[in-house]
Amino acid sequence: MGARSVWSTLTGYVIIKVKGPHLEAFLNQATDRGLFLWDVRRPRVDLLVAKTAATGLRALRPIARKQSVRITILKKQGWPFQLRRIWARKALVAGAILCLAAIYTSSTFVWFVAVDGIERVPVAEIKRVAGAMGLDVGAPKSAVQGDEIERQLLLDLPDLAWVSVEVKGTLARIRVAEKVVLDPDSHAPGDVVAARPGVVTEMSTFLGKALVQPGQTVVSGQVLISGVLSTDDPEYQKKVRLKQVPYLRADGLVRARVWYEGYGEAPLETYVEEPTGREEVSYMLRAGPWEWSFGGKRNKFAYDQTTRTPWRLSWHDVSLPLELIKVRKVEVDRKSRTLDPSDAKERAIQAAKAQAKGKLLGGGIILSESVETWEESREGIHLIRSKVLIEADEDIRGFRALRSGEVGRP
Amino acid sequence: MFMGDTQEGGLLHKFISLFELPRDVILDLPKATLLGDVQMVVENHKGLLEYTPARLRIRTSQGEVCVVGAHLRIGSLFREELVVEGRIDSVQFNRRG
Numbered sequence: 001m002g003a004r005s006v007w008s009t010l011t012g013y014v015i016i017k018v019k020g021p022h023l024e025a026f027l028n029q030a031t032d033r034g035l036f037l038w039d040v041r042r043p044r045v046d047l048l049v050a051k052t053a054a055t056g057l058r059a060l061r062p063i064a065r066k067q068s069v070r071i072t073i074l075k076k077q078g079w080p081f082q083l084r085r086i087w088a089r090k091a092l093v094a095g096a097i098l099c100l101a102a103i104y105t106s107s108t109f110v111w112f113v114a115v116d117g118i119e120r121v122p123v124a125e126i127k128r129v130a131g132a133m134g135l136d137v138g139a140p141k142s143a144v145q146g147d148e149i150e151r152q153l154l155l156d157l158p159d160l161a162w163v164s165v166e167v168k169g170t171l172a173r174i175r176v177a178e179k180v181v182l183d184p185d186s187h188a189p190g191d192v193v194a195a196r197p198g199v200v201t202e203m204s205t206f207l208g209k210a211l212v213q214p215g216q217t218v219v220s221g222q223v224l225i226s227g228v229l230s231t232d233d234p235e236y237q238k239k240v241r242l243k244q245v246p247y248l249r250a251d252g253l254v255r256a257r258v259w260y261e262g263y264g265e266a267p268l269e270t271y272v273e274e275p276t277g278r279e280e281v282s283y284m285l286r287a288g289p290w291e292w293s294f295g296g297k298r299n300k301f302a303y304d305q306t307t308r309t310p311w312r313l314s315w316h317d318v319s320l321p322l323e324l325i326k327v328r329k330v331e332v333d334r335k336s337r338t339l340d341p342s343d344a345k346e347r348a349i350q351a352a353k354a355q356a357k358g359k360l361l362g363g364g365i366i367l368s369e370s371v372e373t374w375e376e377s378r379e380g381i382h383l384i385r386s387k388v389l390i391e392a393d394e395d396i397r398g399f400r401a402l403r404s405g406e407v408g409r410p
Numbered sequence: 411m412f413m414g415d416t417q418e419g420g421l422l423h424k425f426i427s428l429f430e431l432p433r434d435v436i437l438d439l440p441k442a443t444l445l446g447d448v449q450m451v452v453e454n455h456k457g458l459l460e461y462t463p464a465r466l467r468i469r470t471s472q473g474e475v476c477v478v479g480a481h482l483r484i485g486s487l488f489r490e491e492l493v494v495e496g497r498i499d500s501v502q503f504n505r506r507g
Contacts, residue, residue, distance in 0.1 A: 023461070024457075024458040024459065024460060024461055027458050027461070027484075027487060028457035028458055030487075031457070031487055031488060032457075032489065034489060036486070036488050037484070037487045037488075038484075038486040039483070039484075039485065039486075041463075041483045042461055042462060042483075045462075050484075
């Protein structure tokens with residue numbers, strides 16, 4: 001598209017038909033008046049078709065009268081004419097303006113709030129504090145004071161080390177970095193205590209004073225190695241001089257024989273579910289606390305297996321509070337089946353063992369297991385029950401800090 | 411590209427040659443530029459004498475320029491410039507007088 005075409009389209013031009021005699025004289029007079037014509041064709045002796053600027057048409061009329069020719073406008077081209085046609089459709093213009101205004105206005109609000117960098121602090125808590133400072137879905141962007149929100153978040157949530165609030169488009173992004181908190185009790189003075197009751201089998205003291213001997217029975221919470229310092233101990237004098245608590249962080253190795261019990265049960269009858277072939281699919285739309293169900297005939301199956309597949313519109317880590325859930329119910333026929341008693345017994349024993357072993361502290365060596373099983377009936381259901389007693393040798397150390405008094409693992 | 415020839419004013423001719431002045435402007439000569447056989451630009455014309463799709467006669471200060479061809483159309487027409495487009499078979503200068 002040449003420069004002339006672009007200019008003509010911008011300013012508007014007309015395609016005219018000139019009919020009559022002496023068309024050459026008409027053209028000469030038009031050019032003498034400074035008018036510009038282009039794409040002039042002569043389809044017939046008495047007919048001329050040409051293009052000229054819309055503004056020059058007025059000047060052509062007197063020339064046409066003088067030369068006794070008739071000018072007819074075949075077509076009007078260019079933006080001025082397009083705009084005039086659009087302007088005639090006022091409802092369309094008004095609608096377009098309203099639409100643009102609505103889009104622009106809605107872009108001045110925050111519609112999404114995203115939080116990044118979270119590990120321990122709840123996201124809801126950060127959003128609550130930010131919301132109290134004016135940063136929430138639907139808030140005007142001009143009302144969001146990033147610096148003040150950052151300051152308030154650091155004040156209200158002491159676990160945060162750094163906060164950044166940024167609004168880009170309609171998304172407000174809160175980036176946080178949490179503090180790395182050292183356990184205050186990790187170097188604190190305290191005693192080694194028994195985490196489990198048992199009979200001490202091995203004892204090694206690294207720091208502190210041992211209060212029990214191998215072969216001795218201990219109870220939970222009993223002090224095994226004490227961190228107390230006697231007043232004539234040079235370490236005591238040193239700590240007092242340094243204004244520290246004159247107490248050691250006791251340390252050592254204490255292993256003991258411990259016993260754990262576990263219970264398990266298994267029914268002698270079970271149910272097997274087989275699909276009948278009938279199923280029903282329905283949908284649920286959830287928006288916040290509201291739900292609407294649609295689709296499906298709401299068949300009532302006696303027994304069914306239901307699967308729900310949620311689908312949520314999301315962009316990066318921000319999702320709309322709108323969820324579409326596909327609910328698929330497959331009808332099943334439930335049949336009872338009698339189990340082999342030995343199978344049921346084995347399952348009960350395994351369940352009891354799993355429960356007993358779950359109580360081990362870790363690093364324990366199982367020395368022996370004793371198993372007991374019996375039958376029972378409860379509410380018409382026949383069961384096989386099992387009790388397992390495990391004897392193990394394990395490290396029973398616990399640590400109780402002098403300050404907190406809570407027992408933890410060293 | 412060629413301009414209309416002039417024999418008049420030997421002194422004027424020498425003056426123009428000496429100072430390398432544009433002859434079309436000083437001597438009011440038409441300047442015709444031919445682009446293959448599809449386009450011809452005529453500057454410094456004095457108007458149209460005849461226009462049909464087969465023939466175009468243009469008035470100049472020296473007489474007329476006759477363009478013969480087929481599907482001839484006037485690409486653009488302004489005060490002193492005229493662009494002829496189409497299939498140009500021949501261009502002829504007809505001197506006045």
